[in-house]
Amino acid sequence: MRLVVRAALRSSTLLPSSFSSHQRGLATMNSATLWRSAHQHEIFTQPLQRSPNDDRDYRLIRLNNGLHALLIHDAKADKAAASLAVSVGHLSDPDDMPGLAHFCEHLLFMGTEQFPRENEYGDYISSHGGRTNAYTAASDTNYYFSVGADHLPGALQLFSGFFHSPLFSSSCTSRELHAVDSEHKKNLQSDSWRLFQMSKSLSKPGHVWSKFGSGNMLSLTAAAKAASALERRSASTTDGLAPSNSVTPLTSRMPSPVPSFASETDADGGSVGRETRRRLVEWWETHYCPTRMNLVVLGKECFDDLAALVVENFSPIVNRGLAPVKPIPELPWGPDQVGTIIHAKTIMDFQAVELQFQLPAQTYHWRSKPAHFLAHLLGHEGPGSLHSYLKQKGFLVRLSCGNQPQARGIDFFKLTCFLTPTGFKQYREVVLIMCKYLNMLRETQSFPAYLFDELQTLALTRFNYSEKRASDSYASSLSETMANPYPPDLLLSAGSLLWDWDEAHVHRTLAEFVPEKGRVIVMGKDYTGFGFDETKWDAEKWYKTQYYIQQLDEQFLEASRRPNDIPELFLPPRNEFIPQDLSVAKREVATPALRPEMIRKTALSTLWHKKDDQFWVPKANVILFMRSPLAGITPRHLVLTRLFCELVTDSLTEYAYAAELASLRYNVAADTYGLQIMLSGYNDKLSILLATVLHKLKTINIDKQRFRDIKEDVRQEYVNFDMSQPVEIADYYLRYTLAHVMWTPKERLAELTDITPEDLERHARDLLSRTYLDVLVHGNISHEQAISIMETTETSLAAKPLSESELASNRSYILPPGANFVHRQRVPNIENGNSGLSYYLHVGELTDEHHRAQLSLLAHLIHEPCFDVLRTKEQLGYIAQSIMLTRTGIMGLRLHVQSERSPVYLEQRVDAFLQGFQAYLEGMSEADFDKQKKGLITKKLEKTKSLSEEGNRIWGAISSGYQDFTRREIDAENVRKLTRADMLKFYAEYFMPTSPKRRKLSVHLKGHPKVDALFSVAASNRFLSVLKLHGVPVNEDDYVASSAAQPPVTAVTAFWEQIFSGIETLSSTTAEEILKQIASLAQEHPVLPVEDAEPMPTGAQDIVNLAELKAGMLVSAAATPTPY
Structure with a gap:
């Protein structure tokens, strides 16, 4: 088990003086005695409990529109940050449009009324040394960024528009629908996503937890397509006049096996895209409200200035009078969903068994955390533990246990055992041993005091000596925490600290941990020998995960209730590693040393x-x-x-x-x-x-x-x-x-x-x-x-x-001048339709400080445009990134893309992007160039925030062999000296596809896209006879001409569904019979497969054997210590 034990509080001297109001969270803390008025906002008057090691100051405010904001003043901050969490996630999606909350998250980045340019926000943040991100969860959506500390005001001005005046630009609708779809397809072969959705889908029918959260093209457009078809049908019967069967339809309405989707692939997605966007705007106006928002802003400004920034930028968010979202009142599983064993087939080769139990949200029990205490015992790996005994039996590889908050009001407690092949075959025995340990806990009438005391002591120590983390992740975490039912003054500590030992509550929680109230999930790639009827396996709707459900038989349940009779299972002994000496040998220094x-x-x-x-x-x-x-x-x-x-x-x-x-x-x-x-x-x-x-x-x-x-x-x-x-x-x-x-x-x-x-x-x-x-x-x-x-x-x-x-030292191979190498493979997983491209451009020796500074700046300059062009505008795929790649003795730029498109096409688009980027550099003003340099320098000179981060930096310099402890400072100074002319010359030589000196290596992984069956000419001819037989009017010349394209069967079916919906004289039964003929005829008259071959990129050399290539390349110098 790798349980992160949260911090706890031992000393009562740190407790607030009164707990009478502490059963209420931020949204309900309205007592006038706790807040005082200020300009267009209120200030929470009690101090927030914080770690003694935390040198930041905190103030909680509430705007007049109901938005709560936590202000963090950090005088030493070199990176400012903000995060806004909306207490609305994918469980609030309309039933007929799964994924809408996620789609909303995507489109909010695409411009606001004040700043309509698509990537203006991302460009501003990136150019000033920051980064942006967002995620959509079940009950909340979280948006966050970091930026150079001097540029917080401008960043907040751009960011706040997401929430008061987003454009939801129609020109981006189609592209972002594809982006969401690409993100979903990326996850189709991921066991974590597959098993998560499978488990959700097996909830009570109609329960919100069963929703499909990430969304895809189908889920986001099905309702819009249905509405569009209905609208067309209504239009065809305007004024009650039905179309005459004797009138030949206009050519533009001729039934054709080659549907024209031109309108549907417009930037706004055509009628379907416009309807999807309309529904999105309607949904946003229904759910996004400041009373459901929590904001965190971290900066070096004083509280009054931070408050002024928040008031100015976030007060325009309209309060629509929405109440805070309530917890989900019912848990997802009813009597029919518990007491079962669910066998699931995995993509990866591993075996596991998991006990799952549902619990009401444990955040309401923040003082005692009974589930946390039980996770500590069940996940223990010391003597007497479940882990130790299962490993001794030869059943276990590793074990994890913990309570997982999944949605507002819903937690799942999971005990997971990753199994050996022997353990997998004996999974029922493994589950019974789990139950024996649980029964041993139930039989313990009074737990030894040291168990809770140790958790308190360790957690208090952790809290007292907690260290800083990245500003954006810290802000994001806190904005999410603000939605929990914690007292405002304990916002920073309630999720971590323990106050009360509540043994009765521990036993009440244990009473829920019995198989008949939970589920057993068995996971494995190969179920050979289990004796299951393969025809009885079901498939989850969205990911097609195969699963097989069995009820736990009474014999098994009876065995699970027997008292523990395994002497090797007992409570953990005292922990001898609890630190006793926490003294710090502190000495004053003018400036922290940069070198060991x-x-x-x-x-x-x-x-x-x-x-x-x-x-x-x-x-x-x-x-x-x-x-x-x-x-x-x-x-x-x-x-x-x-x-x-x-x-x-x-x-x-x-x-x-x-x-x-x-x-x-x-x-x-x-x-x-x-x-x-x-x-x-x-x-x-x-x-x-x-x-x-x-x-x-x-x-x-x-x-x-x-x-x-x-x-x-x-x-x-x-x-x-x-x-x-x-x-x-x-x-x-x-x-x-x-x-x-x-x-x-x-x-x-x-x-x-x-x-x-x-x-x-x-x-x-x-x-x-x-x-x-x-x-x-x-x-x-x-x-x-x-x-x-x-x-x-x-x-x-x-x-x-x-x-x-x-004393061997690492080295690297150097691409020769003019290299244009391509290595091609097929994606090993034949079920994965995505392809991958990794594209590397060599620059030179890593110790060349001038070129290293140039490459650093180029990587900084190209990062946002790469994402904007390849992912956002061209929609190649969800993954499109560029980074500076360094290895011993070499450095260069790497771009990579994952897409449904072929790797050759991806390389062509990368080449086109690189070709066009020169014009971007040429057109950049000196002011913009200077701004970009300053943004990179801010990144380079960012201070370490913790001992572990500093240790990693130092060890990186030692382990590399260069011992260049001040590389960041040297690079920052060299970046400061660079001119735009320097960069244009540098780019033309090393990155332009036309440069004779350019050195390029790309690796192509070609996927296995699911190609729709095509409708052959022979099938089209037969289908024409079917149409005539049923009296469907057809212009045969157009029909025959369009048949030659042999379109996908799915497209033909969709087209004729649309046409039939507009012919009132054609009954739905007859239409359905005709549509069935399409698939049948396609099978009878298939299109012969074509050779799966693709030309190499122009001028590229095909590298079949990488070992042979390496044998013919020069090797770099080994790393030697940098003189200083």
Whole structure:
């Protein structure tokens, strides 16, 4: 289990003085004593409880239109942010238009009355060093952004228009319908989306939870098409006059197997698009209201200035008099939906069983959090745990447990076991063991006090020493939290802190956790041997997930009620890793240091140290990289190293889980060039955990059962790579082509099969016998303590040093001048209709500071236009991105796109975009160019916000081999010096498709689109006879001419449905009989398949064998430390 234990409160001295009003949330806190009037708003008068480590100030205000806003003053902020959460999500979609809330979210980005240009908002945010995003959930929709701190006023002016004057531009309707559809198609092969919707669809008939949330083209246009057809039918019978059967229809109305959809593909989507937009505007006006909105604004301005910005920009939102959205009154499952086992077929190769229980929203129990307490026990991985026993039985790979708020008023408590093949076959026994643990909890009349006390203590510590996070994600999280029923003064803490131990409530919650009140979900790719009748499997409507439902039999239910008789199951022992010493050795410094110190260097190791000089938390990071040429010199070596790391981690689970609960974490991971150990958390007992991990590395005894189980889990990971998104596979093979040493999942899988425990034991001995250590000690640890840690590590490992020639360094392959390489593959998953393109343009050596600055600026300049052109305007697909790609010794620009269109077409459009981008640069004013530079510099110089973020930056510089700790500052200064002329010359040489010096590599993953069956000429001729037989008037010349195009069967059917709806003399029964003939004739007279071949992009060289290509390319220089 990887349960994130939320913070809790132990000391009563931090509690508010009165709780009489604390059962009400923001929307109902109307007492005049709690608010005071100000200019066009009210101010909440009580201070908000915050972490002692939080140096920001908070003020809650309420505008006259009813909108609540949380103002966050952060004097040190270099990034401002805002988020507005609307308490309306996809459960508020009209029944006949699933996905409308999501579609609304998309269209709000497409311009407002004050700023009508489509990407004006995104362009402003991006050019000033920020980013934007939004998401639609079941009960809320959340919009957020970050931006350079000086540019918050302009950003809020653009952002606020979403909510008071959106255009819902008709010119964008068709494109954004396709964007939503593309997003849905991206998820069609995702198990998480498939299983989520399957579970929703199996709710009580008519319950809102069963709705299809993301939407697609069909769900968003079906109602509009029906309305359009009805309108046409009405028009055909105006004044009660029916059309005469003896009159030959006009050519424009001639029945044709080639329907003309020109009007439907206009920017506004034609009549269907216009009706969909009308419904959207109507829905927005019905649901979007400031009384249902919560805003968070974070900036460096004082409270009065922040309030003035909010009042000015958000007061125009019209209060439509809507009450706050109430919780859903009924839970989704009735008697017919519980007490069942649901078997589901997965796309990925894994096996799992999950116990699900429905609960009323647990946010109302924020003081005691009974479900959180139970998740802590059920998800425990220490001695006596369910995890420990199932693993001992050979059933379990890993376990997770937690309560999940899913919608306003609805939570689901889930206990999930990922199973070994043995566990999958014995899933019923696994479920009964889960029930035994639950029964053991029910039999516990009085839980030991230390269980709750420890949760409180750990959570209070976590709360007191919480660190800053990215401003936009923080604002987004808080705006969502504001909708919860928390007291306003506890807005920052109520979701995290525990106040009361309520044992009775724990037992009441436990009473709901019985199989007859829940559901068992069994998940697996292959059900061979289960004896199920394949004809009895159902398919969920939207994702086509196959599932099979069984009622839990009485024998099983009776067994599930028996008292626990497994002595290995018992409550967790006391946690010895709870930190005792939380003191911080604080020292004043003028400016935090940008570099660590190298404080020790021997033949065996290099030790870097940086004492925390800005965050002042009792935490530390210790990272050790054990270099070894044996780690990944061949695919077999890399697999052996991976298995070794997994087995070490697995053997430490019971011991280290207590440390994880105490926010002290470790990780052991395999790398091509060595083995990495990372520890982070409270420094008090960090050295104890490190010593135990190092001891286990040297002394592990390989358990043969766990070896088999972990080997199978790794096998599934390698196999499942082929089920990844096409663009992810394309990106992987692009990186593989550039990497000097890298082994594909297929190569690793081939070596995995015959590896034995004995092979692994020999490899572990050899791997650890000789090494070189790169070590970083960072945080609340002194110089002397760091050296002590290093000495202890060397003593524990007792390894001999490597020779200098054995210290292998990573390198990369360099594309030759003029390269135009294309590598083509088919998407391995034949059910995935999407294609992927990964497109790389090489620039040069990573240490070339001038070119690096130019590439950084180019990547910044091109990011928003790439998205705007390829995704928004051309609608190639939901995924269309560009980034600066860096590897040891090389750097370049990578663009990638995922789409239903072919990879060759995608490459043509990328080339066209790059060709046109030169004109964009040429037309850019000096003022705009300077603005873009400043936006990038803001990003480069953004301060680290936490100890962990600083540690990652430092370690990135060390592990790269360059030790360029001030790269960001150097790049920012070099960007400042760049001119537009510099960039135009740079772009023309390295990026223009016509440049003879350009070096390009692209990887094409071609999907398997579901092509509609075509209506052949022979089928059309037969269908003409059917039409004549039923007296349908047809202009035969037009009919025969249009038949030659052999259109899709679905298009022919849709067209004739439309025509028949306008012929009053044709009965619905007769029309239905004629329509059935279309599919039948298409099967009788199929269109012969054509060869699935596609030309290469112009001038491209087809690279069939990547290994051969790599063998012929030059290799970059290895990384060497940057002098400073």
